[in-house]
Amino acid sequence: EVVMTQSPATLSVSPGERATLSCRASQTINNKLAWYQQKPGQSPSLLIYGASTRATGIPARFSGSGSGTEFTLTISSLQSEDFAVYYCQQYNNWPQITFGQGTRLEIK
Amino acid sequence: EVQLVQSGAEVKKPGESLKISCQGSGYTFPTFWIAWVRQMPGKGPELMGVIYPDDGDVKFSPSFQGQVSISADKSANTAYLQWSSLKASDTAIYYCARRGRASGLDVWGQGTSVIVSS
Numbered sequence: 435e436v437v438m439t440q441s442p443a444t445l446s447v448s449p450g451e452r453a454t455l456s457c458r459a460s461q462t463i464n465n466k467l468a469w470y471q472q473k474p475g476q477s478p479s480l481l482i483y484g485a486s487t488r489a490t491g492i493p494a495r496f497s498g499s500g501s502g503t504e505f506t507l508t509i510s511s512l513q514s515e516d517f518a519v520y521y522c523q524q525y526n527n528w529p530q531i532t533f534g535q536g537t538r539l540e541i542k
Numbered sequence: 543e544v545q546l547v548q549s550g551a552e553v554k555k556p557g558e559s560l561k562i563s564c565q566g567s568g569y570t571f572p573t574f575w576i577a578w579v580r581q582m583p584g585k586g587p588e589l590m591g592v593i594y595p596d597d598g599d600v601k602f603s604p605s606f607q608g609q610v611s612i613s614a615d616k617s618a619n620t621a622y623l624q625w626s627s628l629k630a631s632d633t634a635i636y637y638c639a640r641r642g643r644a645s646g647l648d649v650w651g652q653g654t655s656v657i658v659s660s
Contacts, residue, residue: 435604468646470587477637477653478587483646490648521586525645529577529592529601536586 436460436524440534446542447512455507455537457522462502466526469498469507473518517541544568546638546651553657554628561624562654564638571619572596575641578623582634593621628658
């Protein structure tokens, strides 16, 4: 099983600032990486797939990067609606997909 | 609008059986994989298994093999997750999600809360 490790567990950032979230895979995943946002009481929603492609309707302030085993989600200028939990997920060997444990992005 | 609509919250006792559902609309339901995902309180999502409704092909994550059943009725555009004997540890929110053409899970149901308590 590919283990996904996210850091930090909690990130405190002020509105308007940049947030950088990290995700590490226990083995190479050929850029088969997605990021999801989950707000309290809601389902996860897809932000990024293929490590760097924004899903339909996702604002340009969200960007994904990385390769091999190290990946990053950057939110360039935080809006109030961006404070949520973010999960990375690998899908290199469908359907043996695995999620990270999440990063909680909170208002500083 | 493409959407997945799940059945309502359940409260059950240990040992009882349960079948929850996920109905798709706004797209060709049989030709997209549906994943069932468990999320325990305060934890990250976990894939339980997947089904391809068109031919009924089912695959399970090792942790869930033998613990649940997954099925689909393509004529009803509906997928199901079923337990024969619930345990307290099955208490969680269960989501269905569609695997998009680009392989992310691009459409999610609203979730079904399952509480198992004596």
